[in-house]
Amino acid sequence: SLSFNLSHSRPSSPVSSIFSDSSDRTMSSSSSKPELTRQNTHEVAERDYFTENPAPALLEKFTEQASDFINFHAAAGRRVVLVTSGGTTVPLERQTVRFIDNFSAGTRGATSAEYFLETGYAVIFLHRQFSLLPYSRHYSHATDCFLDFLHEGPNGSVVANEEYREKMLKVLRQYNSAKQKNLLLTLPFTTITDYLFVLRAIAQLMRPLGPNALLYLAAAVSDFFVPPERMVEHKIQSTNAADTKNDSTPAPIENAEEETFDNFDSSPAVPRSKRLIVDLDPVPKFLKNLVDGWAPEGMIVSFKLETDPEILVHKAQYSLDRYQHHLVIGNLLSTRKWEVVFVAPGQADQWIRVPRNRRKKTISGIENMVGVAASGGEIGERPLDPSELPEG
């Protein structure tokens, strides 16, 4: 079994480690209280982001639901985990036709939520709308249509097919038990801004839980977005046909040779006027605000996804140093279903992987991974070699 000790008290964050890069020093050079200035920078970013961007329509309702849920479990002395799951979208228009998205299906989050429930946690599942949910995930996004699990029984009833019955009954019982005991609250988000508003509200509500609060941040959160002042109201047009709607004279036909070209490409095949150039700002990094302000006593576990094995551990370590939380779980896009690396303060990195004989290329690979991390599995000091992975 795994021996990975996570101390609940966070490492202290000395000023020297807060000011770890030169840009931070520049920001603080005029202040006699540098740590306050750094703190203010995060507070200002938070204030600006949450005043300039629109709150989701259901924020109040979600806050009320989460508050009731947390109070209910706090009264019972139960531990509560906030699991975030799935990808956030970045809308390109206010009346959104197009948006940028990412690959995450919510497998890690939905699977982990089931394991947390099994261990006695109450779970707030903050997930991308229509991504995988605990329990229903076994059927909703399966390769076959969920109707393939069923057939018509006597007297107009619907019956599970024999071969699925045992597992379905088990999953159904677990699901009903979680529901009856009010142990699972599911709240959806779509955009990056919706996500951040609800995350902040719930993290702040969890504050009174102290060390009984766990924040498990598995959502794939966009690093870039279109700020509100640059977002157009209507669908972005690909021609100038709409310009002529109140005008009887036809729009001039563009002569590609007369166009000015942008500097992204020295010999572009398509003129700039016909391209869609998307200009994104960085999303402020709110992990510092979360760790220091929103839920300072909670245990905070973040995930780090990379595609380049050379930088994964370094980036996980960097995140830990910068935000001073409890654990970063690193994973690579290509191997995330079979192994992760745990990076925690003062401990050697641990690669935890599904044993070779269970490393099947299936949609539920993450099931194995989360189960292994919860109950034991292969532990290593280095990432898997590609030859050790299932084919395909």
Ligand code: PAZ
């Ligand atoms: O949702 P999924 O199971 O397809 O993928 C899980 C994951 C890779 C999004 C998650 O393990 C993760 O690394 N989340 C953090 C991503 C990041 O912002 O770096």
